[in-house]
Amino acid sequence: MAKAETNDQRTERKNQSAIEPIAMRVPEACRYLGIGRSTLYVLINEGEIEIIKLGSSTLVLAESLRSLVERRRNPADPHTADDRY
Template sequence: MLDIWAIRSTDVLIYISVSCVLLNGVSMSFIPQPPSSALVTEPISMRVPDACRFTGISRSTLYLLISRGEIEIVKVGAATLVLTESLRELIERHRARGGKPGSDTYPPHKPI
């Protein structure tokens, strides 16, 4: 049996369809499955640019949320690591209130 599969850097499994011709001339296609030991794992933390991509928010908004204590970070040397669980909790808080403005919305912009 031929197993062909790949893992992207985002830990998403990509299956490659394989076509083969058997000795008797019969053609068949199949999508191999990864070994059962292949687990897709989520990082505990990520750097700021990855956190922005993960949530879809801008870098300045992310730093605003960090300064307000809404997102938890860990400093390791010069690296700022954003905790993945903290990002999930932020999204869940906003999801729970239905995306409507609440007590944790950003301050309104002042006219110039």
């Protein structure tokens, strides 16, 4: 007969299995950012997003995606922001 798990044990096990990837394939990266495949490849070609190749697979680095969002969220030049407010 199997031992019954407590809620704390189930939560701990679930947290242990939720490992965040360091890289993802192109379709997952598109879903992560909410953009299309062609837009992702434009950003890659412009050097905005870093990739690695493993065999024939293109893997997009998760840190590179987070970095892109932060750069676009906090522009370096505050004078380029819209001053209507």
